[in-house]
Amino acid sequence: MILRVTIENLYSFMEETEISFVAGKSTLHSEQVSRAEKRDDISVLKAGIIYGANASGKSNIIKSVSMIQKIALSGIPKKYVEPFKLTATNNRPSKVELEFKVGKKFFAYGAEFTIRGIVEEWLYEITSRADREIFTRKVTAEGNEFTFGTVNGDTETLQLLKFISQSTPITDSFLSEYIKRNGKGLPLINDVYGWMKESLKIIFPDSRYEGISIRAEKDKDFAVATKSLLEYFNTGIVDIRRIKVSKEDVDLPKELISELLSEAEPNKNFVIASPTDSTIYFFETDSDGITVIYKQNAIHRTENNDEIPFEMSEESDGSIRLLDFIPMLIDLRLNESVYLVDEIDRSMHPMLSKKLLEYYFKHLSNERDTQLIFSTHESNLLDLDLIRADEVWFVEKGHEGASHLTSLAEYKPREDIRKGYLQGRYGAIPFFAPVSSLKW
Secondary structure (H helix, E strand, C coil): CEEEEEEECECCECCCEEEECECCCCCCCHHHEECCCCCCCCCEECEEEEEECCCCCHHHHHHHHHHHHHHHHCECCHHHCCCCCCCCCCCCCEEEEEEEEECCEEEEEEEEEECCEEEEEEEEEECCCCEEEEEEEEEECCEEEEEECCCCCCHHHHHHHHHHHHHCCCCECHHHHHHHCCCCCCCHHHHHHHHHHHHEEEECCCCCCCCHHHHHHHCHHHHHHHHHHHHHCCCCCCEEEEEEECHHHCCCCHHHHHHHHHCCCCCCEEEEECCCCCCEEEEEECCCCCEEEEEEEEEEECCCCCEEEEEHHHCCHHHHHHHHHHHHHHHHHHCCCEEEECCCCCCCCHHHHHHHHHHHHHCCCCCCCCEEEEEECCHHHCCCCCCCHHHEEEEEECCCCCEEEEEHHHHCCCCCHHHHHHCCCCCCCCCCCCHHHCCC
8 A cells, every 4th residue: 555655856746745645533434544553553545536637747646656666676767757847957866755555564665866777765664653774775976885774694695685786787776686686685675576566556548458358268256246347337238258250350450460470379379459449359379379369349238138249449438448447446356456547537427437436435345455546637526425535635736837736634625625626726727818818
């Protein structure tokens, strides 16, 4: 679970900016909080909702989390490093720090970086009272300088740790090098890396979950849950299945089809999404080297209970978008996962977005630390019968072009917060010049 994200000099964030998902003292919707059980624990919200006008910077919060995840798992993704540009001189490094919960422990992992590489990197175990260093790295002209907290192991372990730390390239994270080289002595790094890789999941507007039908074939429980959710959201779709097609019926460039078939090897499979619509193809080669092509279809049912396959391109954008979220909802119901979704309401009816959030809240459990954080424009979600005030953040840009954050909890709202939002009481909505000001 994410406690806080701190961003500085990255994308639209100029000064150090923090968004927190630490729960306040409110007892409203207590099931939406992972409550502290011991003195050193921290109570964490199971949901976060980020509002803002177009280009306000709300998506940049999610991009910043994606950035620190990429750094942790490998290193600096150069094409994504974008320092704040609207200032005369900016030679400072960018910075992202993520505070999060793994199991019963809390951590802070962060980095300062430029497009050339990492400047500083750190990992701490944190509690409500104190922080305990696991490692700190500073990169100088002479190379890496490290300090470590408690190291578990003998002289050989220390020597391996020293070798890994000194040989970590400037473009790579120590976290990833430690895992890659089977490091020892700092076992909590394995927990942190595993959480970053397996539990933290980010869905952008153009993300597509391509294998829902093939997963349903292999996992009966997933198939049952998928059908149930399709019915719950009243899509008219009763199932998602793969249907065998001939090579001539594949609507992909002929050169690509030929290339895929020429590269076919026994037990080697490809999943290809059409570049022009929502169609998905599966190229599967069996142990005898025979390739079979499937296409993903939506199954509808007539009044006579006959099943009719529809092309995915015949489905609405909202239904297609929902198919990206069904695996997420199943995962959140079963596992301790954290999802960040950028523009959750993209292409979806306002009531569908609300129904999705209601489903998530309905199936929360005290036994699972799940979390759903998303950005949206959808004002229908601003309902204190559904959400908590401390779950909501507003993003807007100041006169200098930098993004700023405000929590709804700061306003101590008692009135119709949807109406207040639309009236601009909390900011985070667009303001337009009058039509009469146009010069043409």
